[in-house]
Amino acid sequence: MKLSIIGAGYVGLVTGASFAELGHDVTIMDIDDEKIRKLEKGIIPIHEPGLDRLIDKNSDRISFTTNMEQVVREADIHFICVWTPPLEDGSADLTAVRSVARELGKNFKKLKAKNQIVVTKSTVPVGTGKKIRALIRQTYKNEFSVVSNPEFLRESQAVADMMRPDRIIIGSNDNIAAQKVAEIYKDVKAPIIITDLATAEMIKYAANAFLATKISFINEVANVCDLVGADVEQVAEGIGSDKRIGKSFLKAGMGYGGSCFPKDVRALHQFSNDSGYDFKLLKSVIEVNEQQRNLIIDKLNKHLKIMNGKNILVLGLAFKAYTDDVRESVAIDVINRLQKEGANISAYDPLALINAQKHLGEDVIFVGKAYDGAQGADAIVIATEWPNFKDLDWPSIKDLMRKPLIIDGRNLLDPNEMRRMKFTYEGVGRG
Ligand SMILES: NC(=O)c1ccc[n+]([C@@H]2O[C@H](COP(=O)([O-])OP(=O)(O)OC[C@H]3O[C@@H](n4cnc5c(N)ncnc54)[C@H](O)[C@@H]3O)[C@@H](O)[C@H]2O)c1
Numbered sequence: 001m002k003l004s005i006i007g008a009g010y011v012g013l014v015t016g017a018s019f020a021e022l023g024h025d026v027t028i029m030d031i032d033d034e035k036i037r038k039l040e041k042g043i044i045p046i047h048e049p050g051l052d053r054l055i056d057k058n059s060d061r062i063s064f065t066t067n068m069e070q071v072v073r074e075a076d077i078h079f080i081c082v083w084t085p086p087l088e089d090g091s092a093d094l095t096a097v098r099s100v101a102r103e104l105g106k107n108f109k110k111l112k113a114k115n116q117i118v119v120t121k122s123t124v125p126v127g128t129g130k131k132i133r134a135l136i137r138q139t140y141k142n143e144f145s146v147v148s149n150p151e152f153l154r155e156s157q158a159v160a161d162m163m164r165p166d167r168i169i170i171g172s173n174d175n176i177a178a179q180k181v182a183e184i185y186k187d188v189k190a191p192i193i194i195t196d197l198a199t200a201e202m203i204k205y206a207a208n209a210f211l212a213t214k215i216s217f218i219n220e221v222a223n224v225c226d227l228v229g230a231d232v233e234q235v236a237e238g239i240g241s242d243k244r245i246g247k248s249f250l251k252a253g254m255g256y257g258g259s260c261f262p263k264d265v266r267a268l269h270q271f272s273n274d275s276g277y278d279f280k281l282l283k284s285v286i287e288v289n290e291q292q293r294n295l296i297i298d299k300l301n302k303h304l305k306i307m308n309g310k311n312i313l314v315l316g317l318a319f320k321a322y323t324d325d326v327r328e329s330v331a332i333d334v335i336n337r338l339q340k341e342g343a344n345i346s347a348y349d350p351l352a353l354i355n356a357q358k359h360l361g362e363d364v365i366f367v368g369k370a371y372d373g374a375q376g377a378d379a380i381v382i383a384t385e386w387p388n389f390k391d392l393d394w395p396s397i398k399d400l401m402r403k404p405l406i407i408d409g410r411n412l413l414d415p416n417e418m419r420r421m422k423f424t425y426e427g428v429g430r431g
Helices: 010-021 033-040 051-057 068-074 095-110 128-137 158-163 175-184 197-228 232-240 261-274 280-304 330-340 353-359 370-374 387-391 394-400 415-420
Strands: 002-006 025-029 062-065 077-080 116-120 144-148 168-172 192-195 311-315 344-348 379-382 405-408 424-426
Touching (some): 002 010, 010 051, 051 158, 077 095, 128 144, 144 197, 168 175, 168 197, 175 192, 192 197, 197 261, 261 280, 280 405, 280 424, 311 330, 311 370, 330 353, 344 370, 370 394, 405 415, 415 424
Parallel strands (some): 002 025, 025 062, 077 116, 311 379
């Protein structure tokens, strides 16, 4: 089939490459000239394991462009994969989605296109599909269909998630269009759930909000564990072994970040409100998530007394391990807060240093090795759950530090082992 992908970010590139792998011809479009030029030269602008190989392997089926007319000329099913960042009030900014809809409409009309299907993969509030239809209709009067096919990929394992998803959601008020989109995935072994447009849009938000709720729930359990002397890691293991609960998303720590959970939880809360429903549970999920990062700063304050002039090494800048993505990373927020209190920050991340530099002031010292940042440090904060931090030579790090304090915001290290090495160690909810 001839498909287009509009928006060459994490979702767009992985979707495009995976569709090509499934044998489809794919035109990938973005307004970012530089990005498209790089992609044409085989340079992949994001870190996503397996993506470069997939694009290279299928290069004869993938083309890149900045031109929407070419998109409409070359494809008849168009996947909108542009960003939908949060606005000040928490609602999703649909400027890019609207602009794509208008451009599609103009070019459908200009090229007298027929049998067009517009699919949203971007995460968009319920009702957006209808708005896209109305916007295209303003210029293009022929029949076309709108489908919602929300994306559930996880950065750092996005290729695997696209090729082997738990389920595929396809929502449309036009059953023939939904079946056509389902046909794209015919070689993917996953259940396909077909719904109406609004339901598919809602499924994406409900899924992310539920996972975020699990995280905030275990974080609250952790905070009680700290007070009563229980270990949240074992509590999580104990409750997660119950199949009805499941082990995933029960990791206590500094809270969730990234480009999806924070914005999607706030957006669901916002559009529930706009629809006349006060989603009380989500309000608490958001509050608890905020509270967790304050808690890390409180733990530091408790030990250091005065933050001003203290040297703190932050290990991990990405919003999670195995990615270079720092969007809404809790680490970045915590660094900003510590700097406001006068702390001197050095920071290390195996992948995200370059992206983090764009978000943090010049005052942060970025180090190429954890050991360099440990020199003279009064504390280390573990902010991302990179497993290789476990393998650092901790006794040598201790010798380099001025004060052997570790605040483990991701419960990555073994508290007993760290205390045996004579570190002052605090995790989250470790009793
Ligand atoms: N990143 C994830 O893990 C993930 C997972 C599931 C769903 N989503 C959702 O998918 C959408 C895209 O997320 P992402 O992480 O890929 O974003 P991204 O920021 O990585 O990429 C978005 C791309 O859209 C392009 N763009 C913006 N306006 C455009 C326009 N008018 N025309 C063409 N291109 C345009 C940008 O230049 C950018 O390359 C968002 O709605 C997000 O919530 C993301």
